[in-house]
Amino acid sequence: EAEVAQSPRYKITEKSQAVAFWCDxxxxxxxxxxxxxILGQGPELLVQFQDESVVDDxxxxxxxxxxxxxxxxxxxxxIQPAELGDSAMYLCASxxxxxxxxxxxxxxxxxxxxx
Amino acid sequence: KNQVEQSPQSLIILxxxxxxxxxxxxxxxxxxxxxxxxxTGRGPxxxxxxxxxxxxxxxxxxxxxxxxxxxxxxxxxxxSQLSDSASYxxxxxxxxxxxxxxxxRGTSLIVHP
Numbered sequence: 001e002a003e004v005a006q007s008p009r010y011k012i013t014e015k016s017q018a019v020a021f022w023c024d025x026x027x028x029x030x031x032x033x034x035x036x037x038i039l040g041q042g043p044e045l046l047v048q049f050q051d052e053s054v055v056d057d058x059x060x061x062x063x064x065x066x067x068x069x070x071x072x073x074x075x076x077x078x079i080q081p082a083e084l085g086d087s088a089m090y091l092c093a094s095x096x097x098x099x100x101x102x103x104x105x106x107x108x109x110x111x112x113x114x115x
Numbered sequence: 116k117n118q119v120e121q122s123p124q125s126l127i128i129l130x131x132x133x134x135x136x137x138x139x140x141x142x143x144x145x146x147x148x149x150x151x152x153x154x155t156g157r158g159p160x161x162x163x164x165x166x167x168x169x170x171x172x173x174x175x176x177x178x179x180x181x182x183x184x185x186x187x188x189x190x191x192x193x194x195s196q197l198s199d200s201a202s203y204x205x206x207x208x209x210x211x212x213x214x215x216x217x218x219x220r221g222t223s224l225i226v227h228p
Contacts, residue, residue, distance in 0.1 A: 004158075033216075042119075042204050042218035043159070056215055091158055104149075104216075106158030 002026045004107035006092050012113045018080035021110045025074070025094030031055075033104065034067055034077050035091040043091055049075065050097075082114045117142040119207050119219035127225045132195055136222045138188040138205035146210035150179050150190045153202045153221065162190070162203075192224075200226045 005024040013019045025032050030051050035043035046065065047057040051072040060067065064083070069075040079086055089111050095104040119140045128134050140148070147166045151159035163172045163179040165188070172179050176199075178191045192199055205219040 035218075040220075040223075042220045044218065045216060048215065089156075093158075103161050103164060106160070109156075109158050111156070 002105075004092055004094050004105050006090075006107035006110055008110055009108060010111045010113075012115060013082050015084055015114050016081040018078065019082050019112065020079075021077045021090050021092075021112075023075045023077070023092030023094075023107060025092070026105055028096065029094035029105075030072070030097050031095045031102075031104075032069060032075050033093040033095075034075070035093065037089040037091055037109070039088070046077070079112075082112075084114050087112055087114045117207070117209060117215075117217045119205055119217050121203075121205050121219035121222050123222060124220070125223040125225070127227060128195055130195060130197055130226050130228050134192050134195060134224065136190045136192075136203050136205075136224070138190070138207075138219055140186050140188070140205070140207045140217070140219075142186075142207040142209050142217050144210045145183065145186075146208040146214055148179075148181055148188050149206040149208070149216075150177070150188075151204045151206060153204055155201070159204055195224075195226045197226050197228060200224060 032049040034046045037043040046060045047067045048055040049069045067077045089109045091109045093104045093106045095102045122137045149164050150162040153159040165181045176193045181188045202221040204221040
């Protein structure tokens, strides 16, 4: 069964270090989302891609976060430098497109701990 | 500002009992509403997707309702099982251009034997 792949599953990093997460969406899915989920809260959209273009990144802290999807397939989310408050689950999701009734499938997430 | 409010924040029930989770939203323009189940430490899994014209949709023991006039939705779980213990998240998709999702904070459900 096709699934959204994310790596690593867990990451521990020291503050001020750089960290990167990778996401491989389901084949053929044009829309890709990155979310941040703090423990006990719902996911917060960081960035939405349509193919290789950014559709929405209004909630992305651009001074330290960057995201790219160069060939419109897999994507990387980077944090530099990491801060203690960045500790969270980072979820990637993909869908065939942004239209209504198009189901979004989530990966297992990357649990980031900044020490 | 688009918002999704869920209640209760947490709920504890006994196995076999029914329960109902609530979702109120102010997202506009409305495209569709989704309920997700998220097990601890895992990514969310879709339960239902409802459009403006749908009032009720079922998925096994899960039944979602939507009242687009009052901007309210509910998720009813029948004959709860231990495996229903999870966080249930309501997501409302705006149709304004890029179909941006707005997530609720979720309801944490614990089913005790």
